[in-house]
Amino acid sequence: MIEMSHVSFRYGRGDWVFRDLSLTVERHRCTFLVGRNGSGKTTLGKLMAGILKPVSGTVLVDGLDTRQAELYQIGARVGYLFQEPERQLFAPTVWEELTFVLDLFGIDKKLQEERAELLLKQFHLQKVKHSYTYQLSRGEKQRLALAAVMINNPAFLILDEPTTGLDPRRREALAEILEECKAQGIGMVVISHDRKFTERLADRIITLGDGGIRDGY
Amino acid sequence: MGTRMSLDPRTKLYLVLCLSTLGVAVTDLRLLLVILAAAAVAVKAAAGSILNLLGKLKRFIFLFLIIVVIQSVFTRGGTAVLRLGQINIITDTGLVRGVQTLLRFLIVLVAAALMATAKPRDIIQGLIQLRIPPELAFMVTMAIRFLPLLRDEAVDMLTAIQLRGVNLKKIPLLRRLKMYSYLLAPLLISVLLKARDLSLAMEMRAFRAFPRRTSLRTLYLQPADYLVMAMATVFAVAVAASAILLS
Ligand SMILES: Nc1ncnc2c1ncn2[C@@H]1O[C@H](COP(=O)(O)OP(=O)(O)OP(=O)(O)O)[C@@H](O)[C@H]1O
């Protein structure tokens, strides 16, 4: 469970993005965040993943206070897909991108390969397995970034506009993957401007605006 | 200490050139320290504070240790300070070389900070008045402008890596090196791609369509500029002379 209670946030001395916001996100469910550009969707996602810390109020990820916890502790529970996929791809090739984190964890080579192969298949990336990540198309980068985020089986996924750059077929495939994740019990928070995609997957839709939230479109 | 010298960008450029050339050419540790001190004084005069620069230096300690070990392992001779079986892990020459590299690095860094105190527009104008082609002047300025952007990108990447559950503090040395090399490559690539996009965008806006660009304002060198440049020259000659005498 991700619990936000009485959270207020602003960047530096700027205007308040949120004031006294409370929100709970559960596993097995798919929560969509919608709202105008600049309404604070990305900010809310980053608060939930502990990338940003609330100015006041608390954010608990499975009971872990994001203000006290280290980022990697939250990372072990939450997978976060940035709005710009470039910023979260590091390794030279697609294959290494998927395996190097497992390598850092000291996981057995054979298991690493099994896990990586599975994700490649799931995200239709087999063809580019040995390509350089910077040469991938926008949609391929997006899928690789998502696959990489899934590699350590997070309990929650926070996805910032995951459908940008995907063609209709890939979007359909992504919807299927997310449905499967939900069935596995992963809690999802998805930021999207794509109304069709949202209505297909959402258990709950939250609209952001004017420093607060409300349910529904 | 609120007073700031507003030097001409060309003067700053001259200072940067003097300091970094000396920093690369000189090998004597004492002289390198003197150059570093001079660079720090210059930045202090131009920016009013070197405190936040000093804060950043902490991060280079790790780099410094790596350099010391590499220099110790791969250069022959020197007395061992720390041995592991057959291999000298740290030798006195390694230490000296490490300190040398670190000082050089710092000098270039501090000198670059000096350039960052000039406004990009002024830098371009200054370079153009030095008869440097506008394209080149523009590129130099963009390189300086990109630095903060790069830092933001690096911070995002470190965040992303930790969010994959990686504890940066607990990674063994070799893997950590590999990880940093991973981070460096996409950063370089993103700079190159940005530069390419930018130059394309500039061409589209007819940046080079007119052989001579006219400028609204002209920069003039003030007496203070001449004074600072003269001081820098005297300093450079003095350091160079001592370097020759000491060797
Ligand atoms: N790093 C930052 N520093 C200062 N202000 C910021 C920063 N990032 C976002 N903001 C401001 O916070 C507000 C919310 O931004 P946010 O990025 O969360 O919006 P968003 O809903 O994700 O928009 P979009 O649909 O364009 O992605 C905006 O007014 C924005 O200008």
Ligand SMILES: [Mg+2]
């Ligand atoms: Mg956003």
